[in-house]
Amino acid sequence: MNLFSAFAAGLVFGVGLILSGMTDPGKVIGFLDVFGHWDPSLAFVMGGAILVGLFAFALAHRRTKTFFGGAMHLPHNRDIDHRLVGGSLVFGIGWGLAGFCPGPALVSFGSGQDKAAVFVAAMLGGMLIYAAADRLIHEPRRRTRHHA
Amino acid sequence: MTIDWAHFTPWTSLAGGVLIGVAAAMLVLLNGRVAGISGIVGGLLRPRRGEIAWRFNFVAGLLAAPLLFALFGQASIPRIDAGFGALVAAGLLVGLGTSYGSGCTSGHGVCGLSRLSPRSLVATAAFMLAGVATVFIVRHLV
Numbered sequence: 001m002n003l004f005s006a007f008a009a010g011l012v013f014g015v016g017l018i019l020s021g022m023t024d025p026g027k028v029i030g031f032l033d034v035f036g037h038w039d040p041s042l043a044f045v046m047g048g049a050i051l052v053g054l055f056a057f058a059l060a061h062r063r064t065k066t067f068f069g070g071a072m073h074l075p076h077n078r079d080i081d082h083r084l085v086g087g088s089l090v091f092g093i094g095w096g097l098a099g100f101c102p103g104p105a106l107v108s109f110g111s112g113q114d115k116a117a118v119f120v121a122a123m124l125g126g127m128l129i130y131a132a133a134d135r136l137i138h139e140p141r142r143r144t145r146h147h148a
Numbered sequence: 149m150t151i152d153w154a155h156f157t158p159w160t161s162l163a164g165g166v167l168i169g170v171a172a173a174m175l176v177l178l179n180g181r182v183a184g185i186s187g188i189v190g191g192l193l194r195p196r197r198g199e200i201a202w203r204f205n206f207v208a209g210l211l212a213a214p215l216l217f218a219l220f221g222q223a224s225i226p227r228i229d230a231g232f233g234a235l236v237a238a239g240l241l242v243g244l245g246t247s248y249g250s251g252c253t254s255g256h257g258v259c260g261l262s263r264l265s266p267r268s269l270v271a272t273a274a275f276m277l278a279g280v281a282t283v284f285i286v287r288h289l290v
Contacts, residue, residue, distance in 0.1 A: 002178070002179055002202060003201055003202060003205045004205075005174060005175075005178040005179055006175065006179050006181075006201075006202040006203075006205040006206045006209070007205040007206065007208055007209040007212075008174060008209065009171045009172075009174040009175040009178070009179070009183065009206060009209060010171070010205065010206035010207060010208060010209020010210045010211075010212075010213070011171075011209035011210075011212055011213055011216060012167055012170055012171035012174065012209075013167075013168055013171035013172070013175075013183060013206075013209065013210060013213070013254075014209060014210040014211070014212070014213020014214070014216075014217075015164075015167055015213045015216055015217050016164045016165065016166070016167030016168035016169075016170070016171060017164065017168065017210075017213070018164070018213060018214065018217045018223050019160055019163055019164035019167060019217070019221075020160065020161045020163070020164020020165055020167075020168065021157055021160065021161055021164065021224065022164070023223070023226060024224055024225075024226040024227060025226060025227060025228050025229070025230070026155075026226065026227025026228070026229065027155060027224075027227070029229070029283055029287075030152055030155055032276075032279040032280050032282070032283040033280075033283050033284070033287055034149060034280050034284075035149055035280075035284050035288065036149070036150075036283075036284075036287055036288060037150050037151075037152040038149055038150065038151055038152055039151075039152040039155045039156055040151065040156065040158075041155070041156055041157045041158060041161040042161060044158050044161040044162040044165060045161045045162070045164055045165035045168065046165060046257060046258065046261075047162065047165060048161070048162040048163065048164070048165025048166040048168070048169060049165040049166070049168040049169040049172065049258045049262075050165075050169065050258060050261050050262050051165075051166065051169060052166055052169025052170055052172070052173055052262075053169045053172050053173065053258055053259060053261070053262025053263075054262050054264075055173070056169070056172060056173030056176055056177060056262065057176060057259070057262045057263045059177065060176045060177060060180075061263070063177075065180075066176075066177060066178055066179060066180040067177055067178055068178055068179075070179065070180050071180050072176075072180040073180050073181055073182070074176075074180075074182065074263075075182060075260075075263075075265070077250070077267065078265075078266070078267055079267065080266065080267055080270050083248055083249065083250070084249050084250065084267060084270060084271055084274075085249070085270060085271070085274050086248060086249070087244075087245045087246065087247070087248030087249020087250065087271075088245065088249040088251075088256070088270075088271040088272075088274035088275040088278070089245070089249075089274050089275065089277070089278045090241050090244055090245030090248065090249070090278070091241065091242055091245030091246045091249055091252060091275045091278070092245070092274060092275030092276065092277065092278025092279040092281075092282065093241050093245070093278050093279075093281075093282045094237070094238040094239070094240070094241030094242035094243075094245060095238075095242060095253070095275060095278075095279045095282075096278065096279035096280070096281070096282030096283045096286070097230065097234055097237060097238035097241065097282055097286065098228075098230040098234055098235050098238035098239070099228070099229075099230070100235075100238065100239075100242070101185075101242065101252050101253040101254075102185040102186045102189060102242065102246060102252050102253075102254070103185040103210065103252070103253070103254050105239075105242075106185065106189070106207065106210045106211060107210050107211070107213050107214060108214075108226065109211065110210060110211030110212065110213060110214050110215075111214035111223070112214075113226065113228070115228045115230070115235055116228075118232060118235045118236060118239070119235045119236075119238060119239040119242075120239065121239065122235065122236045122237075122238070122239025122240045122243065123189075123239040123240070123242050123243040124189070124193065124243060125239070125240060125243060126239060126240040126241065126242060126243020126244040126245075126247070127186075127189065127190050127193050127243040127244075127246075127247050128193055128243075129240075129243070129244060130243065130244050130247035130248060131190075131193060131194055131247070
């Protein structure tokens with residue numbers, strides 16, 4: 001049941017992305033082109049999603065279990081630090097460069113577009129590089145602590 | 149600034165947004181998870197017990213969405229101006245940035261703002277600002 005609901009949620013999410021226009025990089029760049037010929041559509045995407053999301057997360061925050069009785073995993077990190085701001089700025093540069101963010105890129109990859117495939121491959125590469133660098137930085141410290 | 153009325157689609161964009169919200173509601177209320185795409189994919193690259201199947205299924209749903217959509221309507225033909233080099237650079241930056249900043253448009257922009265998280269508001273402001281600045285430089289300065 002849990003696995004089916006995860007699949008169904010992904011499916012609805014993807015259909016929403018296509019219907020909204022988020023899978024068209026030209027439209028995304030049109031939204032970010034505030035100082036040029038601006039297409040405000042994507043503000044309506046966020047508005048519509050948050051309208052529903054406000055109710056859903058208010059309900060989720062009041063519950064300790066899901067409707068299926070599973071654990072509720074909500075983020076606890078509240079730090080506003082250089083990682084959050086720096087990472088988000090870097091993400092924004094990449095987003096503006098091609099007009100793809102992770103969700104729409106995966107959906108476009110699913111519809112068989114080779115340009116989306118190139119982007120997704122590079123994105124996975126970026127995530128792997130981060131994971132490797134993170135391990136490289138944190139592992140020696142962990143080992144030292146272990147020895148002490 | 150002028151408004152691009154020719155491409156402006158308030159109703160389908162709003163409807164698509166509502167569907168995205170419904171999907172996020174499903175995932176949090178049924179699976180107890182936040183629908184942050186970069187985080188879900190990132191978790192597949194660093195697999196841990198009990199953290200694989202639901203992520204895999206969610207991503208499979210995303211990938212299958214174009215098939216379902218084709219039954220009901222015609223998706224608009226995407227305009228992808230970026231060439232190979234720009235796509236690779238953009239993908240790398242998105243992969244690195246979302247990992248370092250713990251989220252993307254869905255995790256911070258949709259779910260985080262819905263949770264009224266100040267952290268996600270800062271992240272959303274940062275990636276919007278960087279996106280606007282990048283498009284300004286690429287479209288109007290270069």
